[in-house]
Amino acid sequence: MAIRVMDTPELLSLNKFNVDEKEPHIRLDKSKCRSCQDRPCLVVCPAGLYRLDQEGEINFDHAGCLECGTCRVMCNNKGIQSWNYPRATFGVHYRLG
Numbered sequence: 359m360a361i362r363v364m365d366t367p368e369l370l371s372l373n374k375f376n377v378d379e380k381e382p383h384i385r386l387d388k389s390k391c392r393s394c395q396d397r398p399c400l401v402v403c404p405a406g407l408y409r410l411d412q413e414g415e416i417n418f419d420h421a422g423c424l425e426c427g428t429c430r431v432m433c434n435n436k437g438i439q440s441w442n443y444p445r446a447t448f449g450v451h452y453r454l455g
């Protein structure tokens with residue numbers, strides 16, 4: 359039996375998300391993000407949820423978060439104001455373990 363190797367976007371697309379629109383589980387302090395020189399969040403998030411907008415500001419949406427906690431650990435400028443797991447029944451549901 360041949361094993362098919364799946365690429366990252368394909369693997370991520372298998373996950374199911376129940377997004378909590380009322381209470382984002384990650385909140386940013388945009389003023390601290392603005393003053394951050396390194397901006398590690400742009401490269402460490404495996405889901406690529408941190409992006410730069412046209413004005414060069416950090417743009418983030420918690421939908422699609424894999425709850426790995428990497429951004430929380432790597433944020434050295436305290437731009438992540440709060441990081442919690444989503445409320446019960448919300449968040450990612452992994453389909454391949």
Ligand code: SF4
Nearest residue numbers: 403423424426427429
């Ligand atoms: S917890 Fe992980 S997947 Fe979620 S935003 Fe942070 S780095 Fe990205």
